[in-house]
Amino acid sequence: MADRFQYGFIGCGNMVSAIIQGMISSQFCPSSQIGVSSRTQSRIQALSKDTDIVAVQSNQELAQKSSIIIVGVKPAQYPTVLHEITSSLHSDTLIVSITPSFTLAQLQHMIDHKCHVLRAMPNTPLAVGCGMTAICAPDDVPAEIRQKVVDLFSSCGRVEVIPETLMDVVPAASGSSPAFFFIIAEAMADAVVMQGMPRQQAYSFVAQTMLGSAKMILESGKHPGQLKDEVCSPGGSTIAGIAKLEEMGLRGTIISGMNATWEKIKEMGKKTE
Known part of the structure; x- marks a missing residue:
């Protein structure tokens, strides 16, 4: 679909803002190809003003229009958010979770296995191009899809692909x-x-x-x-x-x-x- 965003963000907290600022500062992606939805409109308006990203009215619309979706809401909101966007997902959509609270298997269950899911653990220094991000992916995710996420976070820092068993250690390390x-x-x-x-x-x-x-x-x-x-x-x-x-x-x-x-x-x- 030609009208899809390359990257869609659900949530507009500090981590999402840091990722977007890093992407734009490194000229990794045009701001017009980044969509954001959030229930906190004041934050999304401020981010849109500073970066020219596109504010999207609902999570469902964002899911419908995005190729890669980065979910940046609080852990307690994950089941609700993923459930509400499931019907809007395409088979070639890629979901990236940035919370340490759910395993790949749990995330896949929340979206009824509609598309591929990866986990990433970034940190706020991404905003200045010096981030550190850990990524893990299921074995059945094609290498080219995993590479898209590696490229995203590499644009604003260092990236390590690790087994999921080490993901709980990453929050303390970075x-x-x-x-x-x-x-x-x-x-x-x-x-x-x-x-x-x-x-x-x-x-x-x-x-x-x-x-x-x-x-x-x-x-x-x-x-x-x-x-x-x-x-x-x-x-x-x-x-x-x-x-x-x-x-x-x-x-x-x-x-x-x-x-x-x-x-x-x-x-x-x-x-x-």
């Missing part, structure tokens, strides 16, 4: 962890402000250093521990700071926070079964 990095950055900036640096300048120093450190991990191939050791001179200020962080239990605290995220994901999954 989905929720931007919030962890933000609070670490804020704390580091607070410390620098205490020493007299203006706050915005402190954020610039800390954020750029976090960005550069991440780039070194990704591009150097070195173990993070080795990179840490290369900064720590014998008897120097850095190792003194590291020792204090270890004394205060930073490593264990971070692991506990990651595990709490993982446990919550498992709990949410049980509630939706």
Whole structure:
């Protein structure tokens, strides 16, 4: 169908906005080929004004007109939303779920196996082209269809295709962890402000250093521990700071926070079964 959107989004929350902003910033897709439906009209109007995407009146209309549908509503709304669009789906439609709460089998059941379904777990840094997305797909999904989703998320970050058994781990590794990095950055900036640096300048120093450190991990191939050791001179200020962080239990605290995220994901999954 020539009049179908390449990509249709149901929901207009922070994650959907981040994905759309990343797609448009990278010039991956014309805004005229992106449709969005949402029950929160104020958010969709604001996004439409900023990006020139097309606001669609209903979920059913969006499903009828979209080749690839990304469902970005809250987990509790998934059964209702998928049920209401099932009759509007085409056999060649592709549905992408971005919630950790439902398995591929559960999602297929919700749409009566009308079309292919994939799962993706992105994060909000997609908005600035530095996202991290995990994707999993059933074995019967053709490679060219899976590649369309890989291409979408690759346009605004890195992508890993993983088995579904690992999808519950992804929210802790990348989905929720931007919030962890933000609070670490804020704390580091607070410390620098205490020493007299203006706050915005402190954020610039800390954020750029976090960005550069991440780039070194990704591009150097070195173990993070080795990179840490290369900064720590014998008897120097850095190792003194590291020792204090270890004394205060930073490593264990971070692991506990990651595990709490993982446990919550498992709990949410049980509630939706």
